[in-house]
Amino acid sequence: MIFSFIGELPGDGGSQIDAKLDKPEVVHYICNKKTDDWFNIWLNLELLIPLVIDCWIDNVLLIYDNTTRTTRNSPGVETRIPGWGHPESVEWIDPTHAGSGAYFKDIGNALVANGYVRNISIRGAPYDFRKAPNENKQWFLDLKVLVEETYEANDKVPVTFIVHSMGAPMTLVFLQQQSKSWKTKYVSQIISLAGAWAGSVKAIKVFAIGDDLGSYALSGKVMRAEQITSPSLAWLLPSPLFWKPDEVLVQTQSRTYTLPQLEDFFEDLNYINGWEMRKDTIKYTDFTPPGVQIHCLYGSNIPTVEKLYYAKSADLTGNPTLINGDGDGTVNARSLEACSHWIGMKDQLGKNISTLRVPGVDHMGILSDSRVVQYVLGVLTGE
Numbered sequence: 001m002i003f004s005f006i007g008e009l010p011g012d013g014g015s016q017i018d019a020k021l022d023k024p025e026v027v028h029y030i031c032n033k034k035t036d037d038w039f040n041i042w043l044n045l046e047l048l049i050p051l052v053i054d055c056w057i058d059n060v061l062l063i064y065d066n067t068t069r070t071t072r073n074s075p076g077v078e079t080r081i082p083g084w085g086h087p088e089s090v091e092w093i094d095p096t097h098a099g100s101g102a103y104f105k106d107i108g109n110a111l112v113a114n115g116y117v118r119n120i121s122i123r124g125a126p127y128d129f130r131k132a133p134n135e136n137k138q139w140f141l142d143l144k145v146l147v148e149e150t151y152e153a154n155d156k157v158p159v160t161f162i163v164h165s166m167g168a169p170m171t172l173v174f175l176q177q178q179s180k181s182w183k184t185k186y187v188s189q190i191i192s193l194a195g196a197w198a199g200s201v202k203a204i205k206v207f208a209i210g211d212d213l214g215s216y217a218l219s220g221k222v223m224r225a226e227q228i229t230s231p232s233l234a235w236l237l238p239s240p241l242f243w244k245p246d247e248v249l250v251q252t253q254s255r256t257y258t259l260p261q262l263e264d265f266f267e268d269l270n271y272i273n274g275w276e277m278r279k280d281t282i283k284y285t286d287f288t289p290p291g292v293q294i295h296c297l298y299g300s301n302i303p304t305v306e307k308l309y310y311a312k313s314a315d316l317t318g319n320p321t322l323i324n325g326d327g328d329g330t331v332n333a334r335s336l337e338a339c340s341h342w343i344g345m346k347d348q349l350g351k352n353i354s355t356l357r358v359p360g361v362d363h364m365g366i367l368s369d370s371r372v373v374q375y376v377l378g379v380l381t382g383e
Contacts, residue, residue, distance in 0.1 A: 009125050009127075009143075009161060009162075009163040009164070009167035009168075009170055009171050010090045010103065010104075010125075010126060010127070010129065010164060010165075010166075010167050012129045012165055012166040012196075012232055012233075012236065013042075013043075013093070013129060013213075014090060014093060014103055014126075014129060014164060014165065014166075014167065015042070015081055015089065015090065015093070015126035015127055015128070015129055016040060016042055016043075016081065016082050016083060016089050016092075016093060016094075016095055016126065017040070017041050017042035017060070017079055017080075017081060017128070018038040018039065018040055018041065018079065018080050018081075018082050019035075019038065019039060019041040019059055019060075019077055019078065019079050019080075020035055020037065020038050020039075020077075020078045020079075021033065021034055021035045021059065021076060021077060021078075022034050022035075022076045022078075023074070023075065023076030023077065024075055024076055026055065026058070027054050027055065027057075027058045028051060028054050028055060030051055030052065030055065031052075031054070031055035031058070032055065033076075038080065038082075040094070040095050040096075041056070041059060041060060041079070042060070042093065043093045043094050043100075043101050044056075044094070053218075053222060056226075057222070057223075057225050057226040058074055059073075059074060059077050060130075060226050061074060061225065061226040061229040062130055062131075062229040062230060062231070063229070064229065064231075064273045064276065064277060066273070066276050069134070069276075069280050070134075070135055071130075071131065071135065071229070071231060079128070081126050081127060081128050082095075082126075083124060083126055084124075084125070084126065084142065084146075085119065085123050085124060085125070085146055086118075086119055086123075086124050087104070087108055087118050087119065087122045087123060087124040088118070088124070089124050089126045090103060090104050090124040090125070090126050091103055091104045091105045091107075091108040091124070092105060102368075103164075103367065104162075104164070104367060105368075106367065106368040106373060107162065107367065107373055107376060108122060110373050110376070110377055111377070111380070114377055114380075114381060120153060120154070121150075121153075121154050123146060123150050125139075125142075125143050125146060127139045127170070129166060129230075129232055130229075130230040130231070130232055131230070131231050131232055132231040132232045132234070132235035132277070132280070132281040132284065133170065133173045133235070133281070133284040134231070134280055134281060134284065135231060136170075140173070140174050140177060143174055144174075144178070147159050147186050147187070148186060151185075151186050157188075158185070158186055158187055158188035159186060159187055159188060160187075160188045160189050160190070160191060160379075160380060161187070161189070161190045161191070162190075162191045162193070162376065163190060163191070163192050163193065163195065164192075164193045164194060164195075164366075164367060165193075165194055165195065165196050165330075165331070165363065166196055166232060166236060167195075168190075168192045168195025168196060168197050168339075169195070169196060169197055169235075169236075169284075169285075171190055171192075171290070172197070172287075172290050173284055175187070175190075175290035175291060175292060176286065176288055176290065180291060183290075183291050183292055187292045188292070188293065189292055189293035189294065189295065189379070190290065190292060190293070190294045190295070191295045191297070191376055191379060192294060192295065192296045192297065192298075192339060193297050193298070193366050193367060193372065194297070194298050194299060194328055194330070194331060194336065194363050194366045195296060195298065195331075195335075195336065195338075195339065196236055196330075196331045196335055196336075197287075197335050197336070197338035197339055198238065198239035198241065198242040198243075198285075198287075198334065198335035198338040199235075199236045199237050199238045199239045199242075199285070199335055200236055200237075200238065200304075200327075200330060200331045200332055200335055201238055201249060201304075201305050201306050201307070201332055202304070202305055202330055202331070203233050203234070203236045203237045203238070204237060204238070204249055204250065204265075204308065205305050205308060205322065206220075206224065206227050206228065206233055207224075207228050207233065207265075207266070207269060207271065207274055208250070208269065208308055208316060208320065209221065209224065209308075209319065209320065210222070210223045210224025210225075210227055210228075211223060211224075211227060228271060228274060229273075231277040231280065231281060233274075233277075234274055234277035234278040234280075234281055235277075235278075235281035235284060235285070237262070237278060238259060238332075238335075239285050239287070239335070239338075240259050240285075241285070241287050242334050242335060242338055243259055243334075245258060245259055245260050246258055247259070248307060249306075249307055249308070250265060250307070250308045250309075250310075250316070250320075251307065251308070251309050251310065252310040252313055252314055252315055252316065253310065253311070253312070253313060253314045254314040254315070262275060262278060263275045265316075266278075268315060268316050269316055287338070287341065289342040289345050293352055293353070294339055294342070294353045294354070295354045295355075295356070295375075295379055296336075296337070296339040296340070296353070296354070296355045296356070297355075297356045297358060297366065297372055297375060298328060298331075298333075298336035298337065298355075298356075298357060298358065298366070299327075299328035299329070299336075299357075299358050299359070299360070299361035299362050299363065299365065299366050300326055300327070300328065300333060300336075300357050300358070300359050300360075300361075301326065301359045301360055302326075302327060302328050302329040302360070302361075302362050302363075303324035303325075303327075303329065304324055304325055304326060304327025304328065304329055304330065304331065304332050304333070305322045305323070305324055305325075306323060306324060306325035306327075306332060307322075307323035308320040308321075308322060308323070309321045309322075309323055328361065328362050328363040328366070329362040329363050330362070330363035331363060337355065337357075339353060339355065340353065340355055356372075356375060358371060358372060
């Protein structure tokens, strides 16, 4: 049986972002102050080079307002998320289709080879991944409409969500908002690839020292200036439902930090906005089951940070040693496997939860792993 299907719900960094500029000032004389039209700003490699990256950071970062509890772009920066409903916008993060910008491309191609049609039975639901559910409320409304439209356009066959990384908890929040009758009618199942169901210690690492996105050409310390302004990063901090309150996540020569001490952590980082954003988003870590069938696929046996150790410092300065545990290189094993927590729960509508551990496959590699692609096809075609 062929299921109609939303091409995917992307994870953190998994949507294209366009920008238009009319800035009152710039951070460097080489930066564009004004543009006549929209241009791609996310994963544009031409913007991620020395000096120019300072322009990019100032254009992409968000400014937090602790009165409205919301974020906004830098003055004079307008952004949009292009390609609503179109799978191209999530199969390729880079609209030029450069090799480094491939995202759901391999799964999309495999589906097309098996009779699916892009923008009819394959849809895409991109969103501003910089923001958490509290600032993506319109997206949840639009997604409901898209699901219903896709259902009607495909002979009233319930929709399958294929989600990656942050797309898993975003889908969970969406389905928690829907009635049981709506889900029974419109949703068949979720196929989760490397779902960050319960957050990740890597979010703590990014707040502390940034992340180079796996590129030797980039500096985590430089990228941090943009990364820590995203409320989604605060949302993806480890869930208190899956990390014990006495587990040490950060250690210096003078003290330790656990989840109940996150406010101290942000104060000592001199970035209290991180704590404010955490307070805004913690209510969206409710782990009530989604009420639909789930297939959870995830990598393992890849060193994944589970603790920061500042061996030579009494404070949060310097470069910590990253103490690793099991995971997919980005998300810890307990978060990837969190979906198994719902097995046997009564409010799963009688649906099953299946898991597949794929040793040696990392957080991004799962999107192109041949075993994973074949599993997805098997679920969707019933073979």
